[in-house]
Amino acid sequence: xxxxxxxxxxxxxxxxxxxxxxxxxxxxxxxxxxxxxxxxxxxxxxxxxxxxxxxxxxxxxxxxxxxxxxxxxxxxxxxxxxxxxxxxxxxxxxxxxxxxxxxxxxxxxxxxxxxxxxxxxxxxxxxxxxxxxxxxxxxxxxxxxxxxxxxxxxxxxxxxxxxxxxxxxxxxxxxxxxxxxxxxxxxxxxxxxxxxxxxxxxxxxxxxxxxxxxxxxxxxxxxxxxxxxxxxxxxxxxxxxxxxxxxxxxxxxxxxxxxxx
Amino acid sequence: xxxxxxxxxxxxxxxxxxxxxxxxxxxxxxxxxxxxxxxxxxxxxxxxxxxxxxxxxxxxxxxxxxxxxxxxxxxxxxxxxxxxxxxxxxxxxxxxxxxxxxxxxxxxxxxxxxxxxxxxxxxxxxxxxxxxxxxxxxxxxxxxxxxxxxxxxxxxxxxxxxxxxxxxxxxxxxxxxxxxxxxxxxxxxxxxxxxxxxxxxxxxxxxxxxxxxxxxxxxxxxxxxxxxxxxxxxxxxxxxxxxxxxxxxxxxxxxxxxxxx
DNA sequence: CCGTTTGGTTCCATTATTTGAAACTTAGTC
DNA sequence: GACTAAGTTTCAAATAATGGAACCAAACGG
Numbered sequence: 001x002x003x004x005x006x007x008x009x010x011x012x013x014x015x016x017x018x019x020x021x022x023x024x025x026x027x028x029x030x031x032x033x034x035x036x037x038x039x040x041x042x043x044x045x046x047x048x049x050x051x052x053x054x055x056x057x058x059x060x061x062x063x064x065x066x067x068x069x070x071x072x073x074x075x076x077x078x079x080x081x082x083x084x085x086x087x088x089x090x091x092x093x094x095x096x097x098x099x100x101x102x103x104x105x106x107x108x109x110x111x112x113x114x115x116x117x118x119x120x121x122x123x124x125x126x127x128x129x130x131x132x133x134x135x136x137x138x139x140x141x142x143x144x145x146x147x148x149x150x151x152x153x154x155x156x157x158x159x160x161x162x163x164x165x166x167x168x169x170x171x172x173x174x175x176x177x178x179x180x181x182x183x184x185x186x187x188x189x190x191x192x193x194x195x196x197x198x199x200x201x202x203x204x205x206x207x208x209x210x211x212x213x214x215x216x217x218x219x220x221x222x223x224x225x226x227x228x229x230x231x232x233x234x235x236x237x238x239x240x241x242x243x244x245x246x247x248x249x250x251x252x253x254x255x256x257x258x259x260x261x
Numbered sequence: 262x263x264x265x266x267x268x269x270x271x272x273x274x275x276x277x278x279x280x281x282x283x284x285x286x287x288x289x290x291x292x293x294x295x296x297x298x299x300x301x302x303x304x305x306x307x308x309x310x311x312x313x314x315x316x317x318x319x320x321x322x323x324x325x326x327x328x329x330x331x332x333x334x335x336x337x338x339x340x341x342x343x344x345x346x347x348x349x350x351x352x353x354x355x356x357x358x359x360x361x362x363x364x365x366x367x368x369x370x371x372x373x374x375x376x377x378x379x380x381x382x383x384x385x386x387x388x389x390x391x392x393x394x395x396x397x398x399x400x401x402x403x404x405x406x407x408x409x410x411x412x413x414x415x416x417x418x419x420x421x422x423x424x425x426x427x428x429x430x431x432x433x434x435x436x437x438x439x440x441x442x443x444x445x446x447x448x449x450x451x452x453x454x455x456x457x458x459x460x461x462x463x464x465x466x467x468x469x470x471x472x473x474x475x476x477x478x479x480x481x482x483x484x485x486x487x488x489x490x491x492x493x494x495x496x497x498x499x500x501x502x503x504x505x506x507x508x509x510x511x512x513x514x515x516x517x518x519x520x521x522x
Numbered sequence: 523c524c525g526t527t528t529g530g531t532t533c534c535a536t537t538a539t540t541t542g543a544a545a546c547t548t549a550g551t552c
Numbered sequence: 553g554a555c556t557a558a559g560t561t562t563c564a565a566a567t568a569a570t571g572g573a574a575c576c577a578a579a580c581g582g
């Protein structure tokens with residue numbers, strides 16, 4: 001926890017402030033922000049002013065509170081539609097959900113954390129974005145481990161350093177050593193399991209989505225509960241999952257060569 | 262189009278670059294960005310580097326292209342869930358959609374542009390975030406006019422200055438004068454119509470969502486087609502729509518007084 | 523009713539960052 | 553192997569950010 005640390009330049013500080021407002025979860029007053037921030041009054045003030053002026057924050061004049069601005073939502077839309085695998089993967093997730101009947105997660109890696117970019121729920125047809133967009137730990141989730149297993153050495157090292165290794169359940173891999181051993185097993189096996197490592201009763205089988213050059217683009221998981229199924233049953237579907245992952249990767253690849261006029 | 266103009270400070274420039282990447286709609290090469298940007302090579306380069314380092318952009322090392330980063334998606338999630346009326350309004354939109362059977366839009370104003378933050382479609386149950394997040398013009402949409410009609414004088418002036426007044430259809434109000442007259446009528450009437458001003462065949466009836474102090478929080482519209490219904494029929498439901506808008510406003514209001522511990 | 527605190531905004535000399543032309547590397551072409 | 557295009561680094565000059573302190577306004581307390 002605590003101080004962010006590496007805030008390079010003014011831009012970094014501004015984004016830091018943005019995050020601070022985001023973390024708060026509701027409109028914040030200047031003084032609240034001042035209390036948590038390391039920045040002196042005047043600096044924070046100007047930062048907020050700039051962000052507000054830029055539409056990244058919105059100042060509610062009635063209350064004098066800052067909230068995240070609409071420009072962010074607009075950018076977000078673009079980010080979701082463009083940078084992530086989500087739009088490409090959508091039909092494939094539908095297919096996988098239909099064929100397995102289980103909950104499907106599509107995730108990408110964000111500096112050691114897992115970001116869920118899309119989801120299919122067994123029960124309801126399509127979840128809101130609000131359900132995706134969540135972040136989770138990498139060291140104790142199927143998608144997280146799948147991505148770490150094929151991560152580049154430096155990226156892996158950085159990611160490991162950022163894991164909390166908090167013991168969520170009795171099955172959580174709570175040391176870097178255990179995790180590294182597991183990653184090797186995952187590489188050998190070709191897919192990762194979550195053996196109730198994050199939440200009791202929740203199990204999954206996850207596969208990485210790899211580019212042709214071997215870079216990790218994301219991960220895909222089929223998730224269920226111990227009440228409904230077993231790991232073996234989930235593993236039985238890993239072939240299908242890998243196939244879907246490969247098709248997503250292929251399409252992602254072709255997307256990246258614009259082919260313009 | 263062209264130069265943004267008011268780019269205050271480094272942060273402004275950085276966000277400008279972010280927008281530039283977002284606008285592009287797909288991963289962009291450095292040189293492409295350089296071509297459109299006003300910034301000199303080295304400046305743009307460092308800006309991109311900073312944003313990448315901050316996780317707002319992601320550099321694809323295979324292709325040397327920049328895309329919007331995951332941090333943005335994360336922020337976006339927070340923005341959508343927090344700053345907008347969307348989460349508060351959700352159940353009310355459901356109710357309105359169920360009672361009217363028509364398409365419902367929830368919008369907010371973003372510097373003269375309309376931002377759709379949530380939506381209920383007559384056909385499918387719940388649309389993805391990707392469908393919301395869109396922006397549209399204010400001067401020729403129901404929600405846009407509803408918000409402008411109750412906007413503060415300075416805000417209105419600024420917004421008017423930003424309208425293109427492009428003549429989308431034969432019914433489009435294509436001058437500030439026509440628009441101002443219409444806004445007055447809307448204020449008197451209490452709700453706004455879209456008389457096929459944006460798209461032929463598309464009509465709607467929109468109401469503003471106003472805070473107790475009279476500030477515009479957003480707008481709500483019931484949209485349909487000339488094939489399915491008439492303006493009169495839509496107007497008949499304006500009472501219901503206003504009621505829903507009032508309830509959203511009331512709840513938004515209570516949200517803003519945290520009541521903490 | 524006036525002194526005080528709290529919350530927010532502005533000043534301005536100092537300091538540190540950003541700037542951008544140009545030089546430099548690669549990595550492709552021909 | 554000379555020529556180009558694309559990306560990266562340098563460095564003194566220009567500019568923008570900094571933050572302590574002063575300031576203002578409104579709410580509070582006696």
